[in-house]
Amino acid sequence: MRNRSAADRRWAKEWRAQCRRQLGRGLKSRLLYGFVRTYKPVLDDAPFRVFNSMAEYRDWCERKLPKYLGYYRIGRGSGHRYR
């Protein structure tokens, strides 16, 4: 946080203001704008799925889901690193 640029700090300030505005809104608005339906390939193509463990689920996501959905874990041969 200490190394945030001026643009980042401005953005963070705007984000916090947005958080305060949303906290002032009621349940109905939070639900109305907070839940959207977007088709996700593979993930949405079965009526249900069951996993014995969260690790099994994460493995399945990495093997089956398109990378752009972002369900892969950071630093597991994905070529992505979290900074």
Added chain:
Amino acid sequence: MRKMRKRGRTGFTAPQAQKLNQALSRVGADYLFIGKSGAILLGYPSTTQDVDLFVPKSVANGRKIIRALRHLGFRIGPPLRQAILGGKDFVQIKSGPFDVDLIHAPDGIPSYEVARSRSVNYQGFPVASLRDIIASKRASNRAKDLVDLQLLEDFRREYDRLHAPVMEPAVEKAMRRARTAKARTGR
């Protein structure tokens, strides 16, 4: 499995949220809203498409969850029923009016009981604490969750500021103590 391209299905709506909460509480189920859906209920300004419920591993509670979901129009056949009753760690359900994930053992949270003790109730919705929601996102280590982490931390600070208990000013506290001491000594 049969392909389910339900593009016409809308996201979770306010009436559905109320119905889900009512159906679960009517059957006496134990549950907590968790994940991004929980954060959104608490006022996090973002979007998601499914409802994440943290439920304890219990056959009796599983039966209640099934009864409530069926009441809402979810199709729950024998294999899915067995998975819910068996307390499988993660059950993803897309056979109803909206998507629900039942999570029996989320990453980063020691137990249901611990999460329950730290949970908050927002207008009748039992929601895991923001700290637990953030801990679970952090532990998942997924790219899409890590994007949210800093935003959630910033949101939590604003949330805590808004919900902090009202502090008694130091002068009033001192005067109150003086009055109490005076009354006790009678001087």
